[in-house]
Amino acid sequence: MRNDGNLDDHHGLGGPADRSDDVTPTNWAVSGFKYRFSNALSRLAGLGGLDNQAADRRRRNRMTIISGAACCLGLVGFSLIPANPAGQSPTPDQRAEIAQRAEADAASRGKARESVAPVTESPAPSSSPSPTAEPTPSTKPTPSTKPTRSAKATAKPKPKPKRITPVAGLDQAQMDNATAIVRAGQKMDVPRRALVIAVATAMQESNLYNYASGVLPESQNYPHQAIGWDHDSVGLFQQRPSTGWGAVPDLMKPEYATQQFLTALLEVPGWQDLPLTVAAQTVQVSAFGWLYAQHEWRATEVVDAVVS
Structure with a gap:
């Protein structure tokens, strides 16, 4: 018998010398579980960081600045064009949208700027007002003099001679x-x-x-x-x-x-x-x-x- 009061396990494989006094089998199992759990958490954190990097990259790629003349006013418009992830080609719908926006921008820049200087002649009326044309002050109409009535209009018509009724047997x-x-x-x-x-x-x-x-x-x-x-x-x-x-x-x-x-x-x-x-x-x-x-x-x- 040992002096620590512990009974030797005669059924063990290695006897008392095969086990450590500080780590019991129960503690060993718990420690192994903790190790595996922490390792899994580390791996998940690493994957989360990769996901965040990929998300940041996608957000950066989604912002594309397109500058151009907007309706001849010198304004700069910003358009957001969704970008595909790296390594992927745009879909047919995205290509059509990009081509349509590019065509609209090119047409806007290609327009000739209308002159806003005052003109001597009145321009022909257009169906819709031009956004770049400034309203020109309308010419104040000259008050027309009232037409004077002619002498024939004001003068009383001469009375027609009275027709005399026939007398003395005349017709x-x-x-x-x-x-x-x-x-x-x-x-x-x-x-x-x-x-x-x-x-x-x-x-x-x-x-x-x-x-x-x-x-x-x-x-x-x-x-x-x-x-x-x-x-x-x-x-x-x-x-x-x-x-x-x-x-x-x-x-x-x-x-x-x-x-x-x-x-x-x-x-x-x-x-x-x-x-x-x-x-x-x-x-x-x-x-x-x-x-x-x-x-x-x-x-x-x-x-x-x-x-x-």
């Missing part, structure tokens, strides 16, 4: 011609008696119709209401151009023909005291001079209707 055409005779005499400021003589004379000579002459075809080119064949006599008073009464175009006008008759009447001495037939015949020198007097009362009624 409207006859009454219109009689009214023209009276109006022409009023412009000449002749006495009322001269107006009655003029109307009565026209009643006898033309029945108050404006006659053209079949002998003078020229007279038919002007407004007329009848055609006569008494030599070259024309108009309301059947005045003959061949005897000096005037030109055919003028004698076909009722106002001109009346002026010619009244001018000749006013030259007859004492015409106001003469009978109507004598006064008219002195001017007209007609072959039927005594017939003028029969129209005196009707002529008076016509003059009263126009003058009143």
